[in-house]
Amino acid sequence: MNDKVWHRNLIILWFGAFMSEGAISLIVPIMPLFLKTLGNYSNKEINLLTGMIFSITFLIKAIISPLWGKISDQKGHKPMLLKAAGGLTFCCLLISIAPNIWIIFLARAIQGVFSGYINNSESMIAAQVPDNKNGFALGTLATGDTAGLLCGPIIGGILATGFGFRGTFIIAGLLMGLVFLLSLILVKENFQPLPKKQVVGILETMREQEFPKIIIIIFIITMIIQATNNAVNPIISLYLADILHNPSNLTLISGIISSIPGIATIMSATYFGHLGDRYGQTKLLSAALILGILTYIPQIFITNIWVFSFLRFLTGFSIAALLPAAQAILTLETDHKSLGRIFSYNQTFQAMGNVLGMTLSSIVSAYLGYSQMFLLVVILEIIGLTLVPMTKRHSSNIFSNKTSL
Template structure:
C-alpha cells in the first residue's frame, strides 16, 4: 500500500477514536459540575458555558502557533504532541476537585489541542494534490463518525461507571490513538531544513497578506459560525415541535446524528468530485445547498420533517470543510501549509465560540425559526464572498500573465 494511503486510513481511524473520546465528555460537563459540589442551577449554567468556551478560546489563540511550528519541525510531531498532551490533561481532569480546577484544565486542554488540524495538515501535505479532496473528505468522515458515536457511548458509560471514569477512559483512548500514529504513520514530505524561516509574527503577516487565503479563512469562520449557531437551541426546538412519545432527548440527539451521518457518507464522494471538477465549485454549491435547506426548517411542523431536512442538509455539509481544506492546500505558499491551516483552524474556532453565543441571543429576539433564516442568509453571503475572492484571484493571475506576454 502506498504510504499516503496507509497514513490516511490510520489517521481516519485515529480521528474517529479522538473525536469519539472527546465528544463522550462534552455533554456531561454540567453534571460533572454537580458532582464537584455546585448545586445552584444558575451558577451551573454559567460555569458550564465558561468551561465549554474556554477550551475554544485557548485553541483559537494557539492554533497559529502550532501551525507555524509544524512547518519548521514537521506535522507528525505536532499530531503526537497534541495527542499525548490531551491524554495527560484529560486524565488530570478526571482528578479535578473543584470547578476552578476544571476550568483551568479545560483552558490547558485547548492550549495543547490540535490533533485534528495537525492530522489534516499531515494528510494534505503528504497526499498527491490530485487526491487531496478525496483524502480530506475521508478524514472528515472518520472524525464525524466519532462525534456521532461519542455522546451515545458516553451516555451509556456515565450510567455504568460514573463521570470521572469517563475522563480516564477518554484519556486512554486518545493515548492509544496517538501511539498508533507514532508507530505506523510516516511523514514523507517534511519541512526543508535549508529554507530560511522568519519569526512567528513575520510568517503570520505573510500568510494574512495572501488574499485568496484571507478569503478562505473568512469563509471558514462564516461556515462554522452559521452551522453551530442553532445547535444549542435544537433540543428546545424539538420540544416545541412535540417529540413522538415525549422522548425529547432522544429525538434531539437523533436530529444531530442524522446530519452527521449524511455528512459522513457524502464527504469522501464530494471530496473526490472536487479532485476531478474543482474544490471551489464543490464548496460554492455546497454552501448554496446548505443555505437553501435551512430555509424550510423555519416552517417545519413536526420532528419527522425536521429529520428529513437535516439529513439532506448533512449531504451538503459533507462538501464544506474538505473542500475548504483542499483549497487552503492549493493556495498556501510552499512550505507554509501548516501555518495556513493553523490560521484556518483559528478562524473556525472563533466561529465555534461566537456562533452559539450569538445564536442564543438572536433566538431570544426572533426565535429559532428566525435564526434558521439568518443562518441561510449568512451562508448565501459567504458563497458570494467566496466567489468574489476566487474570481479576483483569477483576474489578477490573467493580468500578470498578459503583462509577461506583452513584455516578452
C-alpha cells in the same frame, strides 16, 4: 512521498480522527446536563455557561495556533499530533474529577492550548498527497472525523446512562490515550525542517503566496463554516428538553439527534471530494452552502422531532462538502513550503469560528429563543455564499511588495 506511505498514513489518521472526534463529541450533548448537577443553575445560566465552557477551548486555540504552526514547520506534524492527543487525554480525565464548573472551565482552556489533532492530520495529508488527489484525500479524512462525530454522541448518551457523566469522561480520556499510542507507533513522516531563518511571520508568509487574497477569503469562509457547524450541537440537549418537555431518556435522545448529520456526512464526503476534484472545489463549496441555507431555514420553524431529525440529516450533506472543499482550495493556493504556517493560520480562523458560533448561539438561545439561533446560522451561511466568488483567480496580490501595509 510515495503512494504507499501516504495511503497508509491516511488510513491511520482516519482512525485517529475517528477516535479523536469521537472522544470530543461524546462530551458535547451531555455537558449541559452535567453542569446542571454541579449547582443550582437556571436554564438561561446553563445556556450561557455552556457557551463559555465550549468557547474557551477555541478562543485559546485561536491565539496559540500560529505558534504551533511555526513549531510544526521546524519539528513536523507528528509531534503536533502527539501533543494534541496527550493534551486531550489529560483534560478529559481532569473533567472527570472536577468538583465544580470552574475546574471544567480550566480543563477546557488547557485543551485549547494542546488541541489540533484533526487539523494537523489534515495539514500532514495535504502536504503528502499529489495535488490531483487533494479532494479525495481530505474528503476521506473528513469521513473519519464525521464518523467519530456520528458515533460519539450516541456512545456518550449510552455511557452516561450506564456509567454516569464522570465515567463517560474517563472513557473519553482512555480513548485519547489510545490515539496517542497509535499516532506514536504507526504514523510516519519524512519531514525536512525549515531552517529557523526561513520561518517567517504572517505578513512575510502571505507575501510568498501567488494569490494571498484567495487564501484570506478562505480563512474567513472557514470561520463561517465552523461557526455554523458548531452553533447547534452544544445546546441541542437543552433545545430537545424544551420541545420534548424533559424526557427521562434525554441524554440518549440528544446523542442520537446530535449524530444524525454525521450519517449523511459519512455517506457522501468521499464522493463530494471526487466531485470537487472533477468539477472544481469552488463550485462544490457554493453548492454546499446553498444546501445548508435551504435545510436550516425550515429548522427556524419546525419543532416536530421527526421532521427536525430529517432536516438535520439533510444538513449533514452540506457539512460533508464544506470544510474539505475550503481546505482543498487552500492547499492548491498555498506554496507547499509554507503549508504548515498557512494551515496553522487556518486553524486560528476555525477556532474563531467555533468561538463565534458557540458564543452567539448560547446568547441568542438564552435571550431570544432557539428558533432565532437557527436564523443566525442561515444569515452566516448567506454571508459565506457571497464570499465564494472571491476565491476565483482574478484577485491582485494585496501582499506584494508594492502594497503599503
